[in-house]
Amino acid sequence: MFEIGKVLSSLSSHRPIFHSEADFQHALAWEIKQYYPDSDLRLETKVHGKDSKIYLDLLVVHNKEKIAIELKYKTKALIQNVNNEEYVLNQQGAHDTGRYDVLKDFQRVEHMIENGVVDKGYVIFLTNDPSYYQPPNSYRNTVDKDFRIHFGQKVNGELSWADNTGEGTKKGREKAISLLGDYEMEWSTYSKVNEFNNGHFRYICIPMTINSDIAKSASKMTNLI
Template identity: 30%
Template sequence: MRGHNAPDVARRDFLRDVARLERFCDREDQNGLALLITNEAALWRPRQRRMPTRDEEFRIHHGRQLSGTLLWAGGSFPDNTRVLRGAYTLAWRQYTQLEGSSGEFRCLAVFITPSAAQPQWPHET
């Protein structure tokens, strides 16, 4: 993809899928997989700049550990808040290499198991 300038939306939507899969995987015989394949390097690379961004808590770069409540723009957009029941260490892998400046594709797989879908707090049922 060229010039779409929407990695923040891709992050938000990917983590929405992870949270939805956690809700689905509430029985022992259910599990899920959130899979992202992209050539957008901004998704797998950590940010170099230190100025806060609205999707700061939604970063999905290689090595990132995600868990708990993720707030979009510090909570200014409650509809974008995501609550993850599990904990995930993100590992991007090489997918394919095509010719051209944006030819590198990587994939991110997040496996959701019933244990990740179990509530962490007693009041959640």
């Protein structure tokens, strides 16, 4: 049985911080291989579905089961020495588009499962930026209300930008996101490299699920187009 939670727990003990998303991706792949030596892994690969091909961060084949993993790593400014290695993390900001991109990965993995090119999948988002995981004081009028992913938030169905969203904000991300499953954001501590200076890293690791009735309906609609 493939247990991604145990892999992440093991990884955090010796890699509590990463230089970049690519660093995180390679470290996770290596950890999976150490944990499950008989598995096959492919990074940055293409998976082909019905009338589509999707680039995937990490494909794991374990006991003949194909598992899709999409990763995101968003950072707040931090300079930290860990195990005699200096890490200089950028202030990335752009939380609205960052949230959109995370939920877009939800949709991508769902489509892979729906098309039968993988058996299951996960979206993993790691960050030291509290703006992602802390509930907002108020987001009634924010343009990215639908895309909020803070602790306890539930996301499902069609997610869209507010009508007053600027064209610059949603450039390249204009399309609504449509999810077939229902998800609740449960954030966990990944590591603490310091107590105060943006040193608390948290993550969500969401197993993708598909509501079978919705999936059937979506499939019928696709066939009519």
